[in-house]
Amino acid sequence: MDLYLPVANLSVNALVIVLLGAGVGFLSGMFGVGGGFLTTPLLIFYGIPPTVAAASAATQVTGSSVSGVIAHMRRGGVDFRMGAVLVVGGVIGSGVGAILFRWLQSAGQIDTVIALVYVIMLGSIGSLMARESLNAVLALRSGEAVKPKKRRHHPLIASLPMRWRFYRSGLYISPFGPLILGFVTGILTMLLGVGGGFIMVPAMLYILGMGTQVVxxxxxxxxxxxxxxxxxxxxxxxxxxxxxxxxLLLVGGVVGAQWGARFAQKLRPEYLRLCLAAIVLLVAARMAMGLGFRPDEIYSVQHL
Structure with missing residues (x-):
């Protein structure tokens, strides 16, 4: 069944979009990460304009985050004071990102910037994840125990002034650290349509030093x-x-997330992280190939 997308100004197969959302939702439920960083590239591969893909993916992330927040609130897994600081930084970053988005859009470079940032970001994060997960899998096969990393905040965070107590996170640090982290995530959310969890969670663990139970x-x-x-x-x-x-994305994502969460219980977390790293690297490679393709028509007329 074909549906017309009024903003994207093209017709798409509704079933394909729902299945795409379900696939991303399945991966989100299986790996425990937001699917925004996969939704935008997949929509671009399907033919959706990058600007519409990024903006609409952010909308999907909003809907899919509601149930997760409620579940964690019920078990006391949210540090509201830390979250408020991160939100303030994120809102400011979103405003700056909106200015950058409009400027790049008026310059005609927004599509290229979105693809380029995705290649750099997914390539670096996927490489780090692959290295860590490979070490974990090798240690598992050899029977050696992987030493857990000590939880402590980065020395740069410790040097920042005006410390606050974040009781639920077990931290006594400056609010400027999480404020800057939220600011960067806000810019990425505006430009790329990602939730930022795949960047924020490691940063909260290894830079801010937060406890795993509230991250x-x-x-x-x-x-x-x-x-x-x-x-x-x-x-x-x-x-x-x-x-x-x-x-359409949200409908598929909600269903897919439930199946992904069930499937994840049957696999070891080390292999799950390795699969996720492989998927991230494949998406990054496909985006990099797209940057090097020569279009069929070098010049085109666009109605503004």
């Missing part, structure tokens, strides 16, 4: 509010949010 819930808390603000900014400034596309 995921606090990250989802920040993602929920920042993606809400990002969606509104896209609707007002870029007008690139396609609500039909977002609804």
């Amino acid at each position: 995921v819930g606090t990250s989802l808390f920040q993602i929920l509010f920042v993606t809400m603000v990002t969606t509104m900014l896209h609707s007002v400034t870029t007008r690139a949010v396609d609500i039909v596309l977002a609804v």
Whole structure:
């Protein structure tokens, strides 16, 4: 069944979009990460304009984060004080990202920048994940125990002034650290349509030194509010949010996430992380190939 996307200005197969959302939702439920960093590239591969793909993916991340935040709140897994600081930084970053988005869009470079940043970001993160997961798998096969990393904040965080107590996270650090982290995530959310959890969670663990019991819930808390603000900014400034596309993705994502969570219980976490790293690297390689392709028509006329 073909549906017309009014903002993207093209017709798509609704079943394909729902299945794409279900596939990303399945991976999200299986690996425990937001699917925004995979949704945008996959939509671009399907033919959706990068600006519409990024804006609509942010809308999908907002909807899929609600249930996760509620679940973590019920078990006390959200540090609301830390989350508030991250949200403030994320909102400011979203505003800056909106300015960058409009500037790049007016310069005609937004599509190239989105693809280039994805290649760099996914390639570096996928490489780090692959190295860590390979070491874990090799240690598992050899019977050696992997030594857990000590939880402590980075020396740069310790040098920042005006410390606050974040009781639920067990930290006594400056709020400027999480404020900067939220700021960077807000810019990425606006430009790329990602929730930022795959960057924020490792940063919260190894840079801020937060406890593992509150990291995921606090990250989802920040993602929920920042993606809400990002969606509104896209609707007002870029007008690139396609609500039909977002609804189709959300329907598939909700169903796929349930199946992914069940499937994840049957596999060891070391192999899950290795599979996720392989998927991230494959997407990065495909985006890099797209940057080097010569189009059939070098020049085209675009109606503004």
